[in-house]
Amino acid sequence: xxxxxxxxxxxxxxPTAKLRSKTRVLADGAELPIWGFDGSSTNQADGxxxxxxxxxxxxxxxxxxxxxxxxxxxxxxxxxxxxxxSNTRALLTEVAEKYADQxxxxxxxxxxxxxxxxxxxxxxxxxxxxxxxxxxxxxxADEVFGRDVVEKHLDLCxxxxxxxxxINAEVMPGQWEFQVGPAGxxxxxxxxWVARWLLYRVAEDFGIAATLDPKPAxxxxxxxxxxxxxxxxxxxxxxxxxxxxxxxxxxxDKPFEHVKQYGHGIEDRLTGHHETAPWNxxxxxxxxxxxxxxxxxxxxxxxxxxxxxxxxxxxxxxYVVTRLLVDTCCSALEK
Ligand code: ADP
Ligand code: MN
Ligand code: MN
Ligand code: MN
Ligand code: MN
Numbered sequence: 001x002x003x004x005x006x007x008x009x010x011x012x013x014x015p016t017a018k019l020r021s022k023t024r025v026l027a028d029g030a031e032l033p034i035w036g037f038d039g040s041s042t043n044q045a046d047g048x049x050x051x052x053x054x055x056x057x058x059x060x061x062x063x064x065x066x067x068x069x070x071x072x073x074x075x076x077x078x079x080x081x082x083x084x085x086s087n088t089r090a091l092l093t094e095v096a097e098k099y100a101d102q103x104x105x106x107x108x109x110x111x112x113x114x115x116x117x118x119x120x121x122x123x124x125x126x127x128x129x130x131x132x133x134x135x136x137x138x139x140x141a142d143e144v145f146g147r148d149v150v151e152k153h154l155d156l157c158x159x160x161x162x163x164x165x166x167i168n169a170e171v172m173p174g175q176w177e178f179q180v181g182p183a184g185x186x187x188x189x190x191x192x193w194v195a196r197w198l199l200y201r202v203a204e205d206f207g208i209a210a211t212l213d214p215k216p217a218x219x220x221x222x223x224x225x226x227x228x229x230x231x232x233x234x235x236x237x238x239x240x241x242x243x244x245x246x247x248x249x250x251x252x253d254k255p256f257e258h259v260k261q262y263g264h265g266i267e268d269r270l271t272g273h274h275e276t277a278p279w280n281x282x283x284x285x286x287x288x289x290x291x292x293x294x295x296x297x298x299x300x301x302x303x304x305x306x307x308x309x310x311x312x313x314x315x316x317x318x319y320v321v322t323r324l325l326v327d328t329c330c331s332a333l334e335k
Contacts, residue, residue, distance in 0.1 A: 001028045003068040007035055007054050008197050009076055012043035012086040015264040016212075016315045019197050032056045032072055044076060044086055052084060053077040058190040063159035064201060071160065071197070073190055088319040089189070095323045096185045099330035105236075105306070106188040106322055107165065107181030107229040111314045112199065113216040114146045114174045115209045120217055121145040122173035129173050132222065136171045145174045149206050154178065156198045162191040171222040171274075181229065185326055189318035214269040214313035223269035223276070224314035230325045231306035234333055239303040241333055246284040246293055246307060248332030249325075255282035255292070258328070261320050263313025270311060277310070 008021040020042055024035060039045025039052035054074040062069040076084040083090035096104070114121035122129055122145035134143050150167055157164040157178070165179045180195055181188045196212070203210045215223045234241035249258065259266055259279050270279035277283055277292040284293035284307075286300045292311050299305035312321045 002026060003028060003070065004062070004065055005032055005070050005072050006062055006065075007056070007072045007074055008194065009037075009054055009074045010086065010088075010193065010317075012039075012084075014043065017086065017317065019193070019200065021197065028068070032059065032070075035074075039076075039084075044084060049079075051079055053079060053081065055081075057089065058194070060160045060162065060194060063156040063198070071194055073194055088317050088323070089186070092189065092319040092323040093186055095327050099326050099334075102326075102330045102333060103233040104185055104322075104326050104330065105182040105231050106185055106325075107179055107183075107306075108188060108192055108318055108321075109177055109179050109225070109227040109229070110192065110195070110212075111170055111175060111177045111224040111226065112210050112212055113172070113224055114149065114176070114203065115211055115216070116207065120172065120174035121208065123217070131220065132171050135169060135173050135175075137168050143173070144169055146176065146206075146208065149203050149208055149210075150176050150178075153195075153199050153202050156202055157195050160194065160198065162195050163188070164191075164195060170224075172217060175216075175222065175224060182231075185322035189322055192318040212314040214263055214265050214315055222274045225269065225276075225310065226263070226312040226314050226316045226318075226321070228309045228312050228316075228321050228325065229306050230309060230329065232330060232333060235304070235306060237304055239300075242295060242299065242305070242307060244332055245329040246295065248328050249293055249309070250282045250284065251332075254328055256280075258309075258324050259311055261324060262311050263316040265315070266311070266313050269313055275310075279311070 002025050005024045010017045011020050035054040040047045040050035056072045058073040062071045163183050167178045180192045199210045270276045272278040275289045283291045285291040286295045287297045294308040
């Protein structure tokens with residue numbers, strides 16, 4: 001007997017990497033082998049020496065195919081078995097290891113937008129729906145578009161054993177959010193990439209495309225972000241560490257260093273409107289949805305907890321945002 005392993009990897013598409021996958025049929029009980037692919041078709045190699053290596057790093061049940069079938073998230077390596085230039089997971093694992101004793105946790109809020117026939121789901125042909133106001137966490141066919149896909153995606157993530165922690169309808173029609181976490185930096189990122197793959201995959205069955213475009217509708221419509229909630233053990237135990245982390249994120253060139261790696265097109269989303277802070281001005285504040293970094297009100301009351309970096313775009317690479325936050329905040333907290 002056999003089972004199917006869906007090998008999933010992150011490609012080298014510029015400016016935003018995309019997910020790719022292909023299927024391997026394996027004999028029952030077989031270990032998941034290292035595999036290869038044509039890197040010249042994914043912007044990860046040129047045609048003359050095109051072979052790239054897929055190294056399995058995270059496996060879970062395949063809730064689409066069911067049975068003994070599995071999803072296999074991979075890192076991309078060169079044929080000398082060193083990480084490929086596009087392999088941001090390898091960079092994260094190093095930094096995560098270095099600061100492992102601080103016990104970082106992350107919860108990432110993934111916003112996304114459904115598209116059908118070239119426009120956001122719920123947008124009428126050649127026009128616009130009613131202005132924003134009633135859609136966020138809405139109910140009813142006049143305000144909610146795509147719930148059947150969203151519910152199916154949630155079930156699939158749970159069946160796969162991913163640490164998905166919630167879903168909600170967003171401010172723009174056709175826009176939704178799911179949250180992954182809390183979990184450590186590598187785990188939350190692996191789960192996020194697989195959850196994204198499942199989203200695209202299940203939407204396919206409904207003839208709908210899901211996009212992480214950070215500004216899918218121009219004009220007076222909310223963009224799509226990936227608010228990244230972050231804590232260390234010290235932050236979960238006391239307020240000084242919370243403030244240290246907020247200050248560290250604002251020091252010197254740090255705001256720019258972070259923002260430029262928080263997803264392509266970030267200037268178009270972080271305008272200072274639509275619940276964002278301007279991309280070029282760092283700020284933090286309690287309950288402030290117009291700040292770069294928000295301290296939730298309960299955290300201020302309890303004098304411990306976590307912070308929310310509101311800047312990352314929906315199209316951010318979770319391996320990158322978690323690495324930057326651990327690197328910047330944990331090095332400051334270590335002092
Ligand atoms: P918002 O109020 O901004 O919409 P959400 O409820 O959508 O927030 O998401 C909050 C996320 O923060 C969840 O994924 C949750 O698991 C995560 N979270 C909760 N506590 C912590 C913590 N101590 N450290 C890191 N993440 C946390
Ligand atoms: Mn071929
Ligand atoms: Mn949220
Ligand atoms: Mn949201
Ligand atoms: Mn949020």
